[in-house]
Amino acid sequence: xxDEKVLPPLPLNHLxxxxxxxxxxxxxxxxxxxxxxxxxxTQSAVSMQMKRLEEELGRRLFERKAxxxxxxxxxxxxxxxxxxxxxxxxxxxxxxxxxxxxxxVRLGVPDDYATRYLPGVLSRFARxxxxxxxxxxxxxxxxxxxxxxxxxxxxxxxxxxGADRVKQGGKMVSRMPLVWIGAKGLxxxxxxxxxxxxxxxxxxxxxxxxxxxxxxxxKADIPFRIAFGSMSLGAILAAVRxxxxxxxxxxSSVDQGCAALGPESxxxxxxxxTVTLHVNEDPKRPAVACLAQFVEAGFAExxxxx
DNA sequence: TGGGAAAGCAGCCCTCCATG
DNA sequence: CATGGAGGGCTGCTTTCCCA
Numbered sequence: 228x229x230d231e232k233v234l235p236p237l238p239l240n241h242l243x244x245x246x247x248x249x250x251x252x253x254x255x256x257x258x259x260x261x262x263x264x265x266x267x268x269t270q271s272a273v274s275m276q277m278k279r280l281e282e283e284l285g286r287r288l289f290e291r292k293a294x295x296x297x298x299x300x301x302x303x304x305x306x307x308x309x310x311x312x313x314x315x316x317x318x319x320x321x322x323x324x325x326x327x328x329x330x331x332v333r334l335g336v337p338d339d340y341a342t343r344y345l346p347g348v349l350s351r352f353a354r355x356x357x358x359x360x361x362x363x364x365x366x367x368x369x370x371x372x373x374x375x376x377x378x379x380x381x382x383x384x385x386x387x388x389g390a391d392r393v394k395q396g397g398k399m400v401s402r403m404p405l406v407w408i409g410a411k412g413l414x415x416x417x418x419x420x421x422x423x424x425x426x427x428x429x430x431x432x433x434x435x436x437x438x439x440x441x442x443x444x445x446k447a448d449i450p451f452r453i454a455f456g457s458m459s460l461g462a463i464l465a466a467v468r469x470x471x472x473x474x475x476x477x478x479s480s481v482d483q484g485c486a487a488l489g490p491e492s493x494x495x496x497x498x499x500x501t502v503t504l505h506v507n508e509d510p511k512r513p514a515v516a517c518l519a520q521f522v523e524a525g526f527a528e529x530x531x532x533x
Numbered sequence: 534t535g536g537g538a539a540a541g542c543a544g545c546c547c548t549c550c551a552t553g
Numbered sequence: 554c555a556t557g558g559a560g561g562g563c564t565g566c567t568t569t570c571c572c573a
Binding site for chain 1: 557565566568569
């Protein structure tokens with residue numbers, strides 16, 4: 228028998244999903260005004276919502292600066308939970324809206340993002356819509372977009388420099404920093420003395436990671452030699468794990484046996500790639516829009532750890 | 534130009550009460 | 554006991570203004 232007199236009072240706090248959605252938008256956009264545009268509210272409404280959320284939690288979530296806002300450590304902590312709660316909420320709505328949905332959806336994803344994000348997205352989608360068949364193609368972004376335009380795919384994920392992809396009808400779902408990687412524990416000077424060319428493992432011609440990496444090296448006047456080329460992320464990572472060369476991948480792709488090389492390595496800084504989602508909308512095929520929601524939510528999740 | 538505060542307003546929701 | 558309508562309070566929004 229539980230003696231209720233010794234129990235601490237239950238907290239009355241709750242986290243309204245509306246406010247969490249605004250919170251996620253503000254944290255990602257770094258602005259209450261921009262967040263307001265995204266959630267269809269005014270800047271003042273966003274400001275008040277965030278103030279109420281902070282009061283509810285008794286924690287400061289944002290550092291307010293002159294023209295921007297940024298997350299406090301408590302805000303960072305909440306962000307992960309908020310994204311998971313919103314994902315579950317959206318999944319539940321989608322599942323209840325059309326639990327008996329059937330059909331086939333053709334999804335295209337670049338190889339490196341397929342490895343990281345697809346398993347979770349596909350398993351959640353299959354649990355919610357077991358009667359929908361999903362066919363996945365792994366190809367470079369440009370090829371996927373061509374297949375989408377030809378009607379051979381229903382939706383695809385593509386990487387690019389943001390503005391271009393959005394002009395092509397894509398919806399931005401994430402920004403992913405590129406990083407130099409080497410074998411875990413690698414002392415870079417053992418394979419590169421800065422006079423000889425830097426040994427590189429890179430993706431195929433036409434890959435954005437490759438182009439940006441080579442441009443950054445050119446700009447920094449660092450000679451290089453392509454010692455390994457592949458279309459497969461798995462092969463690139465395996466080559467890197469050999470400890471004989473370095474490569475460039477999205478931060479989310481760094482796996483066991485590899486480590487990101489910081490600025491102390493002497494390698495030039497790299498930009499971030501924009502990840503966009505492109506959909507051939509078809510009102511007669513709701514499964515396409517549903518899978519698009521799941522993919523988008525998958526990219527909103529924290530990067531799965533190794 | 535963007536965030537915060539105050540005032541005013543609309544709509545939601547809870548409570549109460551009548552009705553079947 | 555369930556349901557539906559009325560009334561009042563509360564919540565959350567927009568507008569406006571001020572400050573950095």
